[in-house]
Amino acid sequence: MLVANALACECGAGLLCGALAEGLPARVCPACGGVLLALDDYRVWRQTLPPGAAETPAGLAIVGEDASRARSCPACSGPMARYRVLPVSSFRLDRCNHCQLVWFDGGEWSALVEAGLIDRLDSILADGWQRRVQADEARLRRENALRQRLGDAAVDELQRIQSWLHSRPNGRELLALLSGEPI
Ligand SMILES: [Zn+2]
Ligand SMILES: [Zn+2]
Structure with missing residues (x-):
């Protein structure tokens, strides 16, 4: 009281x-x-x-x-x-x-x-x-810097691909294929 x-x-x-x-x-x-x-x-x-x-x-x-x-x-x-x-x-x-x-x-x-x-x-x-607030803020700062450098469209697309890769059980293999020779 x-x-x-x-x-x-x-x-x-x-x-x-x-x-x-x-x-x-x-x-x-x-x-x-x-x-x-x-x-x-x-x-x-x-x-x-x-x-x-x-x-x-x-x-x-x-x-x-x-x-x-x-x-x-x-x-x-x-x-x-x-x-x-x-x-x-x-x-x-x-x-x-x-x-x-x-x-x-x-x-x-x-x-x-x-x-x-x-x-x-x-x-x-x-x-x-x-x-957590500090960690979220650091992540958002990094994302903002990336958006400045690469543009919104590229970062949005990267995030979409990243979350798709994370959702797949064979995500690592898919990532290796993505960065390798054309399939
Ligand atoms: Zn007052
Ligand atoms: Zn007091």
């Missing part, structure tokens, strides 16, 4: 008691739309979600605001850690480990709902997710 005393947003306004959803209390900034959520409250609320309530659509990119400097926790004033949500997106969540509070900039909670990730908050804040 959030501490009872008055908390202020970095924008200067006082945070008000509100809710992100039915049964999910949070502190909301009336000026910038930011939201402070206690992970304890989130976990209790998450138990009430029906299974499959939030499926993850593949490949959805959310573009959000990116304040590059670290935010400080409205409760303890300590620095909050930043977490990537999706590859190639500036959407970041901030968490105070000490207070177990998560900060959403205005619009970020609804972006999380749209992305079908509201039941994944704990996963997003875990190492595995953060590593």
Whole structure:
């Protein structure tokens, strides 16, 4: 639960008691739309979600605001850690480990709902997710560089052939034939 005393947003306004959803209390900034959520409250609320309530659509990119400097926790004033949500997106969540509070900039909670990730908050804040986002991003950067160099048509065709080869049990043999003499 959030501490009872008055908390202020970095924008200067006082945070008000509100809710992100039915049964999910949070502190909301009336000026910038930011939201402070206690992970304890989130976990209790998450138990009430029906299974499959939030499926993850593949490949959805959310573009959000990116304040590059670290935010400080409205409760303890300590620095909050930043977490990537999706590859190639500036959407970041901030968490105070000490207070177990998560900060959403205005619009970020609804972006999380749209992305079908509201039941994944704990996963997003875990190492595995953060590593995966970085790996996906590196792969997309490589692909982009290839597209610049070879053109979209060539890369699309390569990807089509590659996934076809991967789907065949004799893919290696087919690949050797492909790079050899004309058949
Ligand atoms: Zn604010
Ligand atoms: Zn804190």
